[in-house]
Amino acid sequence: MMGPRIGKVTTLRMPPGALKTYRRLISYLVPHRGMFGLGVVGMVIFAASDAGWAAFVKFFLDGTFVAKDPRMVWIVPLTLVGLFILRGIGDFLQTYCPGWVGRHIVKTLRSQIFDRYLHLPVSYFDREASGVLLSRLTYNTEQVAQATTDSLTVFIRDTLTISGLIGYLLYLNWKLTLISLTVGPLIAVMIRRINMLFRRYSRRIQNSMGDVTRVAKEAIEAPRVVRVFNAQDYEAALFEDVIEHNRRSHMRLMFTKGLSNPIVQSIAAAAMAGVLYTATVDAVQGRTTVGAFTAFIAALGLVTAPLRRLVNVAGPLQQGIAAAQSIFEIIDTPIEDKGGDRGIERARGELEYRAVRFRYPSGAEDVLSDVSFNVRSGETLAIVGRSGSGKSTIVNLMPRFYDVTGGSIRLDGHDVREYRLGDLRAQVSLVSQDVVLFNDTIRKNIAFGFPATDEQVEAAARAARVSEFSDQMPQGLDTVVGDRGTLISGGQRQRIAIARALLRNTPILILDEATSALDTELERQIQEQLEQLMHNRTTLVIAHRLSTVEKANRILVMDGGRVIETGTHEELMARNGQYAVLYRMQFNE
Secondary structure (H helix, E strand, C coil), X not given: CHHHHHHHHHHHCCCHHHHHHHHHHHHHHHHHHHHHHHHHHHHHHHHHHHHHHHHHHHHHHHHHHHCCCCCHHHHHHHHHHHHHHXXXXXXXXXXXXXXXXXXXXXXXXXXXXXXXXXXCCHHHHHHCCHXXXXXXXXXXXXXXXXXXXXXXXXXXXXXXXXXXXXXXXXXXXHHHHHHHHHHHHHHHXXXXXXXXXXXXXXXXHHHHHHHHHHHHHHHHHCHHHHHHCCCHHHHHHHHHHHHHHHHHHHHHHHHHHHXXXXXXXXXXXXXXXXXXXXXXXXXXXXXXXXXXXXXXXXXXXXXXXXXXXXXXXXXXXXXXXHHHHHHHHHHCCCCCCCECCECCCCCCCCEEEEEEXXXXXXXXXXXXXXEEEEECCCCEEEEEECCCCCHHHHHHXXXXXXXXXXXXXEECCEEHHHEEHHHHHCCEEEEECCCCCCXXXXXXXXXXXXXXXXXHHHHHHHHCCCHHHHCCCCCHHHCECXXXXXXXXXXXXXXXXXXXXXXXXXXXXXXXXXXXXXXXXXXXXXXXHHHHHHCCCEEEEECCCHHHHCCCCEEEEEECCEEEEEECHXXXXXXXXXXXXXXXXXXXX
């Protein structure tokens, strides 16, 4: 009776949104219902052992001290051993089986979240902090395990335990049992209020953990910047703020958790005092045996431990629900569309931008306005201009990292939105200023995402002159480059990126400030490999140093999101316009 009331508060009295989330969370149990069912069997055995212990007390006292049955000498020890063997079996099953299910659920959720991260549009990552996303993948999924298995185990096991004990109490003395249950409604109201506070503080804790991960990640990933600007104190103060906020949120949760149990226990103790008074009167007047009296008190005392656990389970349960809500927000976020139905194996590489307009989702005005140009197959188009003029946006629209707001981009005569997205991006290779390498070998970084043989990788490494430095390393191409390639130089990272593009051998190449971070001598060396890479490929080059694009078939000059000049290097210099001004400025520098 007391158990079902608590169960009702813990689950059915949830707000509609939380209840819907919890039902969805419980659906992850369904594929593992056999193993969880075995755990429930263990819970039943464990719960029965508590009522069995109270019954054993009555059996022992009445049989030994009242009836003085000589068989008790061997029956009692054997019964006790058997009872605890059963309890041990139940304890193992209720611990291992739900734990096995819980880890599978965590694995499934992490897999779904990570898969969603891989397929969400680029714009999603523009507005979400990576630290928060990592926190949801790691910390929040652990909280979910508490809600799906640990909390559910406690709820089922202790509800069964309380129900069994109350059933036995009713059997022994229904009047005393009803007296003890009068506190049930009051405890139910208390737990409902506690649940609301747990849910509120759990949500705050999860948000603050995202901030902790974000600040730590930013400092860890930029050690040189932090040190060269002597920003250690600034970063330490920033981290102190977020961990203090996290600590305060945790302490509010701990305060609520710490206060809730004593209050509930005090209410239960008051009811027990009344029961003890009535039971003592019955014992004095001879209306009950010593065994029945002791068994009743033992069973009543055994109710308090599962009752306390049921009260405490509200915290992890609400934390898990709050975590699940943040996880399902990600899982429910629409992924990139798959594009159109048109397939393409290898494009000719003819590009055309027709009156393209673009505005970022959070932007107030267009970043690109009426941009039109075309690039024939195998040509090189350079895009230059001041910072913020829209150069990178132009090339980001071609592989559909973003979609145009107006106008269209056409590849081989068809709108890029007509192609299957995977096929479209298979036509493009990217070499950028910020080379992204993974904490793996040079070989695997060159072959990243491409099913290449060792011979093909080695050929690409030779063509990009990666072999010049990899051959000097003890492990050659199997040398690990470190996190983001920190164990090798900038020029070496750039050559690996070029080898990666050579290996893919795509008809379209995007060079986004590919050499702007290099010194003049190294830039000249890398430029030679880039020219080899650009041969017979349609190439879009974004360049800050105009000396690197003099050989381009055509140069586009951008300003304020518009094309203000177009032509070859010689034609633009002859016009003495914006390009000529920028070129002479760089030449003088």
